[in-house]
Amino acid sequence: MATIRDVASHAGVSLGTASRALTGSGPVSEASREKVLEAAKELGYRVNKAARSLRTNRTDTIGLLVSDVRNPFFAELAYVIDRTAAQHGRVVITMNADESVEGQTRALKAFKQEGVDGLIAVPQDGSLTGFPEDIPTVFVDRTSSSSDPAVATPPVVSTDHYEGMAQLVRYLVEKGHTDIGLISGSLHTSTGRTRKEAAVEELARHGLKMREECFAYGDFQWEKGRIAALKIFDQEILPTALIAGDNMMAIGALRAAQERNIKIGQDIALVAFDDLPAFELISPPLTVVAQDVEGLGRQAVDSLELLLAGKKASDITLPAQMIVRESCTIAPHRLSDLRKE
Template sequence: MATITDVSKRAGVSRSTVSRVVAGNGYVSEANRKAIEAAIAELGYRPNTLAQALRSNRSNVIGAVFVDVGTPYFANMTYGVQRAIRPAGKSLMVSSGFADQDEEARAIIELIDRSCDGLILYLEHPMRNDVAEMLRRADVPVVSIGHKPSPVSRGQVMLDNYGGARAAMRHLLERDHRQIVYLSGQAEFGDTIARRDGMIAALAEYGMDMSDIHVVAGEFHQRFGYAATLELLDEDRAFTAICAGDDDIAGGVLLALRERGVRVPDDISVIGFDDAFHAQHMWPPLTTVRQCMDALGEAAGNLLLTLLAEPETDRLKTVVNTELVVRSSVAAPAMHREGA
């Protein structure tokens, strides 16, 4: 395996000059830089990252804890983080917390033990006190994603769940829907709470409140949307629209309605939240609220880089906007169309 000494001999420069090029620090003439880069390519030299970390007291690794990295939602968030930190020479180590406080704690401790330079956290539960104290002692900068930052976070990235849910409910109300079912995700999740607040605001504009619609809480999963919709149909509940907590739930709703011969949007309108990849490929194409998960991840990555470069900076906060995407799954209730 080639060493830095081999590179310096091949390029005809000192070891310190090679080190400056590899580290990206200090002045090196253009001629020497080209000679060193050519020698590195010819010899297949790779710097010893562990040795560099020991010298600089930086591992150049960013740690992230998300709910479940196996889902497209958090995979896109991971992509956004990586897009932000790669140009800065940082690598990414990701773990899942599975919306469980102890699993979240375990994931954070593992990343602390691996000497990550900073952490990006998307947690569904308050951070355990012992873990918060570990982070304080380790002096690791933390950026939180979501409405409830950890007690040690110096940066926060929020999605405008409130505005997105308000726009979705308003879209239904503007089309004269009043018999509305809301199939939410887990009621205790921060996103769910913020979306509920947005819906409350939209309903208030029409002299209504949450008691005027039917709310069923479940999981952010297709099986919940499917089972809940079948139950609504079996109990002969009167409704003209379903507002789904996310596009996975909406997928289950559409499947159940199709199985029962209920036409969308002729008989029932359906609106989702996320604008996941499959939303535009559902039938009919799903009206939904677009949230760019990669933008959330990228914003979190950029905040963390700022904290690493400027340790004394004040607390940072970024809000990522949402957007209503109108497709074909929402129409006015049949009674209003027939009366027009």
């Protein structure tokens, strides 16, 4: 059975370098790390995690709390975080909050019992409920709603949700739309609040106001997005454009349009916050604002590594990218008086 000395000798490095490369316990060059990992693979060497945990009080595990594992955005984010954490020699334990504080509390208790070294979390309803003060934590995508200056909040890695939504509104206005509807996520979340606020304020900058009947909540889930879209589609006068507050609610809006025989890109324009590979393939392809999921995941892990090393991590905000496709080719003047039959 191979030992760490065998790995060091095979890789041509010192015992200390091999140990640091395999355990992530200290600095080591990327070239040396690759040599050591390759040697360990060839020799079939495995780090004894249980024994190491007893010696160092570390488990090399990270807890990852996401809002809804069924949402492709969070699935991709979890993939990036898992892949990035592995480069640091860490294993990720992922749990689903199901968009609820109760789910969050259950997951945090489990992470505590598992003895994770750190947490990366999408906070539910902005709540700090259940987050252990003794475990380094980084928030990703959403922020805490706590306004108490005495309460220390974790560093946040997120997209510029405000500017991303403002981009969508500006694009629609530039295309001639003045009657725009919105399917919003829950206002209990920072993303829902910020995106709605950005839509309303950007419309106001152009002298426009959203009709009350053209606004509905979809709670970041496709079925609720469908119900919200039906509410808007069933109004006597359709808006000429509709913004879905995330990709799942956009899927719901697409389904609702099928049910009401409304043609996207002809009868109404549809845009979304968040992208999906399928949005490029449907007819017409959907115009979106996309988040840098790769960047979010990598930055979240890097921030947590700083905390685990006893260093400070600051908030990081990444830009959203406007991706123009073909779902807004509608001629607004044809629809300004469109009425449901």
